[in-house]
Amino acid sequence: MDFASVVPPYVAKPLTLQPFRAVMLAPGRVGDPASARALARPYRDVASRLLQWIEEGRASADVAPAIYLHEYTAEGLTVRGLVGALGVARRADSMAERAVWPHEAIHPEQAGELADRMRQMELNPAPILLVHHGEQELRDLVTDIGRGTPDWRYLDRTGQRQRIWAVRDEETLARIATLLADTRCLVADGHHRYAAYLRLQEDNPGTAWDAGLAMLVDQRDTPLFLGAIHRTFPGVTIDDLAGACRAAGADVSHQDRHHALSALDSTHLVLTDGNVWQTVSPGDLAREAAVSWLHEQVLGRLPVPPVRIEHHHNVEDALTASSSVAPAVLLPSPDFEQVRALVESGGLLPEKATSFQPKPSLGVLMRPMNDA
Structure with missing residues (x-):
């Protein structure tokens, strides 16, 4: 990548x-x-x-x-x-x-x-x-x-x-x-x-x-309006993603579609391949954006890296692109004050982190x- x-x-x-x-x-x-x-x-x-x-x-x-x-x-x-x-x-x-x-x-x-x-x-x-x-x-x-x-x-x-x-x-x-x-x-x-x-x-x-x-x-x-940019990961399975999230210290729970999407907030991410739905709770994200946690803590723990990362500006597009061979990670919207504080302390967000x-x-x- x-x-x-x-x-x-x-x-x-x-x-x-x-x-x-x-x-x-x-x-x-x-x-x-x-x-x-x-x-x-x-x-x-x-x-x-x-x-x-x-x-x-x-x-x-x-x-x-x-x-x-x-x-x-x-x-x-x-x-x-x-x-x-x-x-x-x-x-x-x-x-x-x-x-x-x-x-x-x-x-x-x-x-x-x-x-x-x-x-x-x-x-x-x-x-x-x-x-x-x-x-x-x-x-x-x-x-x-x-x-x-x-x-x-x-x-x-x-x-x-x-x-x-x-x-x-x-x-x-x-x-x-x-x-x-x-x-x-x-x-x-x-x-x-x-x-x-x-x-x-x-x-x-x-x-x-x-x-x-x-x-x-x-x-x-x-x-x-500050929105999230969601991801799909061709070449990865949802089990690989869930395992990498757990290895990074997050709680991962199976949900139905409705409850998974309802849980998408500042403290949760959602994994799906269109059939399986899982919520991910990384713990304390007060000082770290969810997208940063995904890139810095999770992707390096995948057993096989994705072929590429595809970006989607809304949930519907991400779900349309998701499949068993390209699961989606739905991200919560960043907070402007959090982004500003991170940047002014010398930090950066991953590429295409905000919309x-x-x-x-x-x-x-x-x-x-x-x-x-």
Whole structure:
């Protein structure tokens, strides 16, 4: 199994979000799968392709740089955050200096491929998602901005309702900069793109690549939903999994489907091959996420390692993929405070440990590097 093992560098304080001049797909094309052609191979043609789309009215470029307040609603859940060019030129030498905290390791080759792609595209095609606990003054400021009339407001092709405010007032931008300076934020989505930003910056210092597109969400304001990512293990039997869990000190109990799924909470995992159902109680998980316990305590005790690990973002998909030759492990949702405490104490979660949802549709806000 090829586990991610490299932790990208930490960006140092002060945290900065810089104004940029956004390129946006036309509202009727945001979330449209056919619009992905604008960002498709050959990547070196993307910049000219977007210019053509702007001329044809299929995309637009903002009139001037701004930091954007972006609010989107998906399936009844509303998320809002500040979108800007995240400064990545400074590296932290100590934990106290860290502004951006990854919570997963990355595959360097994947980050390299993304860096090469963005370099050819001359574009940050989508913001990475960062979450933090902001100051009350910042939340009040964001609320005040949101009371104004949005500069853009529409329902996209996926059903997400988009509202966007361009923030250009110099006094407001200065207040945002001051209130963000000492922020510590967690990378919620986009670990490999974050690492690609750092690589591009190292290769192109003093250019527009000194920053990368990011959306900063206040988890105390409009929290992202933090869900589990479940696993199936081809090449393993459920008896092997249960035995490895017992060897790691857990209690394993046979259950019927209903009682097993009902027991899936912060203290239990569930094993199933579609026929057999078992609950696993590792004991005290107060200081350790269930997914970390699975990877660090259980997988190494399997008599035969799995052929690979397959990841599933919901229980239904995991159950569909499970079988006698690929049992599933259903995991409880992580707790944001637990994840944050683990990361800020120097720990990491396994790859694909968390699913922060919902993510914004592609094409709402993009950052061209030839007009940063």
